[in-house]
Amino acid sequence: MNRNKTILRAAILLIFVLVNAGILYGISQIIAYLNTGADKSTMLHLDAKRGDYYLPDVIWESVENPGRPLEPANQTRLEQDYLDAWYVRNNALFKGDETGINDHYTSSARVKLKDLIALNQTNGIKVESTTLTHHPSLEFYSADGKLAVLTDRDVSGIEKIYTNNKLITTHRFNADYRVVLLLEDGFWRIRHLEKLEARQDSVVADPIQMKAEVLEGINYYPQDSPWDTFGENFDPSVLAEDFKLVTDLKLNCIRVFVGYEDFGKTNLNPAKLEKLTRLLDEADKAGLKVMVTLFDFYGNYNLNDYTLTNKHLSGIVNHLKEHPALWGWDLKNEPDLDFESRGKEEVLLWLRQSIQKLKELDAEHPITIGWSTPEAAILLENEVDVVSYHYYRDLEDLAEAHQNLKQQTSKPVVLQEIGYSSYSGIWNGFGIGAKSQDDFYTEFMQIKRRDSINYLSWTLFDFRDVPERVAGRLPWRKNKQGYFGIIDQNGVKDPAYYTIRDR
Numbered sequence: 001m002n003r004n005k006t007i008l009r010a011a012i013l014l015i016f017v018l019v020n021a022g023i024l025y026g027i028s029q030i031i032a033y034l035n036t037g038a039d040k041s042t043m044l045h046l047d048a049k050r051g052d053y054y055l056p057d058v059i060w061e062s063v064e065n066p067g068r069p070l071e072p073a074n075q076t077r078l079e080q081d082y083l084d085a086w087y088v089r090n091n092a093l094f095k096g097d098e099t100g101i102n103d104h105y106t107s108s109a110r111v112k113l114k115d116l117i118a119l120n121q122t123n124g125i126k127v128e129s130t131t132l133t134h135h136p137s138l139e140f141y142s143a144d145g146k147l148a149v150l151t152d153r154d155v156s157g158i159e160k161i162y163t164n165n166k167l168i169t170t171h172r173f174n175a176d177y178r179v180v181l182l183l184e185d186g187f188w189r190i191r192h193l194e195k196l197e198a199r200q201d202s203v204v205a206d207p208i209q210m211k212a213e214v215l216e217g218i219n220y221y222p223q224d225s226p227w228d229t230f231g232e233n234f235d236p237s238v239l240a241e242d243f244k245l246v247t248d249l250k251l252n253c254i255r256v257f258v259g260y261e262d263f264g265k266t267n268l269n270p271a272k273l274e275k276l277t278r279l280l281d282e283a284d285k286a287g288l289k290v291m292v293t294l295f296d297f298y299g300n301y302n303l304n305d306y307t308l309t310n311k312h313l314s315g316i317v318n319h320l321k322e323h324p325a326l327w328g329w330d331l332k333n334e335p336d337l338d339f340e341s342r343g344k345e346e347v348l349l350w351l352r353q354s355i356q357k358l359k360e361l362d363a364e365h366p367i368t369i370g371w372s373t374p375e376a377a378i379l380l381e382n383e384v385d386v387v388s389y390h391y392y393r394d395l396e397d398l399a400e401a402h403q404n405l406k407q408q409t410s411k412p413v414v415l416q417e418i419g420y421s422s423y424s425g426i427w428n429g430f431g432i433g434a435k436s437q438d439d440f441y442t443e444f445m446q447i448k449r450r451d452s453i454n455y456l457s458w459t460l461f462d463f464r465d466v467p468e469r470v471a472g473r474l475p476w477r478k479n480k481q482g483y484f485g486i487i488d489q490n491g492v493k494d495p496a497y498y499t500i501r502d503r
Contacts, residue, residue, distance in 0.1 A: 054087045055266055055307040056130075057314075061153065062137040070141050070148075078148060079136075081188035082181065086131055089113065094128040096121055106182055106191040124164040129173075130303050131157040132310060132353070136179075146183040151176065154199060158303060158353060170349060174199040208328075208366045208385040210412040215454035217253030217291070218246060219417060223461040223487070227470055229256060230263075230275040236282055243286035245460065245487070249501045253327055254283060255291040255416065255456050258316060260298035266308050268315040276316075280325040289327035291416075291456070292320065293370060296333055297469065301342050301350040309350070310357050317361040328366035329358060330416070334390065335369065336376040348380065355383045370416045374401040381409045390417035395443050399451055412454065418444065419458035422494065423483035437486070438495035445503045457500065461485040 058079060063070045070078070081104065088100035096117055101110050120126065133156045140149040156174045160167060176199065180192035222242065225233040246254060256279060263272045276292075283290045294316060295309065320326055331354055335347050351369065358367055366385035371377040377389035387409050391398060398418075406413050420440035441457075448455060462485035471481040482489075486497040 052266070052308070053304065054083060054130075055311045056083065056086075056157075057133045057307075057310070058083070059133075059135050060137070061135050065138055065141040068141055068143050068145060070138055074145065078181065078188050082136075082150070082179070082190070083134075085190045090129050090131075092117055093120065094126055096126075103187065104189055106184065106189045109190050109192065126162040126165070127159060128162070128303055129157055129159040130306050131155055132306060132357075133157075148181045148183075148188070150179040150181070151196075152179055158306065158349070160303065167345075170345075172353075207411070208364070210328075210366055210386050210414075210454075213252070214452065215253055215414055215456070216251050217255060217289075217456040218249070218251055219456055219459045220246070220254040220256055221459065221461070221463070223463065223485075223489075223491075226461075226463040226465070227257075227467050228262075229279070230272050234275045234278075236278050239279055239282040240285070242460065243282055243288055246288060247286050249497070250503075251288070251500075253289045253291060253456065255293060255330065257293045257296040257333065259296045260294075260309070260312060262297070263312070263316070266311045268312065268319075273315075273319050276320065277323070280320065280323045284323070284325035288325065290325050291327045291330055291368075292316075293330040293333050295331065295354075298332070299338050299342065301338070301346045306350070306353060309354065313354065313357055314361060317358065321362040321365065326365055328368065328386070329362070330388065331355060331358065331367060331369050331384075333370045334372040336372050336379070351380060352383060355380070368414065368416070374405045377405055377413075378408050381411055385411065386414055387411045388414045388416040391415055392418070395440065395447065398444075399447055402451060402453060415453050415455040417458045418455060419484040420496075421480045421483045422462075422488075422496075423480045436495075438499055441486075441496045441499045445499065449503070457486070458484050461487050462489045464489050 060075070060079075063075060084100070085104035088104045092098055092101060092113065093116070098114060098117065101113060105113060133154065135153045135155075136150045137153065138148065139151055140147070142148070153176045154174060155177055156172065158170070158172055160170045162168060176196040178192070178194045178196055179190060181188045182191050183189075220242070221227060221229055222233065222235075222238055224238075225231050243254070258276065263269055280290050294313065298309070317329070331351065335351060338347050355367060368384050368386040368388040369377075369380065371379065371389045374389040374391065377387050381387050387405065389405065391401065393401075402413070402415065420437045422437040447453065463482045466478050466481045468478070471478040486494050486500065488494060
């Protein structure tokens, strides 16, 4: 009996200690929360880090202040809170969601913003927008560090206006703003945001002319790592040997592909960038130019993605634009295939703003888009420098399609992909009645010489493994995709190789 009482007393004492420990822990967490402030991603109801949802370009024009200097750490906090306020505002005007307004606007400013949201909802209006660039200057910073006045010049962005869920208009905007911010509870909140002046949007650069020589090239992946050029099997010595084959074919250009996710999206992978540079180094040694296709396997096109894709674009372009082997930029591979799933206007709007960003970053190299058909290639022909298309139809119709496209544009035209699969397995009737790959290229070379067609064939090698994300799971598609090369899976040159070489 005494033993049972002892056990009971010990259990009660243990429970008492645990309960009090829990209470003390809870109090400490509350105090820590009040001292440090809420996590910003939680305030915005975001699971990702800030860099994963909104990254407009910010270039401070001036941070000089006669009184108290704006220290770098405070400048960073001010900038982050200011941009988050823009993000919250844009989100609220589009979705009618007031999440984050109280955390990023003072009491007087939030009343105005909420009134605007209510007015838009009453009239069935939604505004979807994002800013792309900011150029703030510090006009005043109080001695106690709790008041800041900015002039944010040349704020550019894109805006879509909907009435009753129907898109009415889409336009770029460019304006100056006066901004007053207060430091409250450890966060900078907007007290006043006033548009000062609308500006004329930046002028698109003059078209860049493609060099006069005929472009003759080939689309390139290493044979052992198709659609993964810059992966674990990357080997400069393999590239050097492959590029010798390309020069033996008397070609002058290769086309390579940079995956959006593969290269790290907004946080570019330095190792991937180095591999990309090494590829261009080897191409330069071989006397080859490189057409770089950007945003491979990207397909979102949402307005909220613009600052993220622009950040990715800036990193790639700034890293490569001075390289002597760079021919130019292919912004996106076959974007017209996304028209049905994403919407034609959505895709075209993303392409337009990406072209403008690309021209701002590099005014020296031509820009093109790899459309999947000659009919689609006329889209955005005023914005690009070179009109490019792909062709996988009967050769007898190629000349007419090519000439029709040339008559619609004054820009240089490039047949960016053309090829013929030598697959002869069960899913192709074992090749019965099919034109041989060599016959195909013999006929194509005749058309090319007659019509002076700039082209890049698809592709150098046959591949043993074709990823499902490229050709899907259907065997008649996947197997066919592995046999477009002019060098077979054992490294043996097909007859088409010599047809191209001896053209």
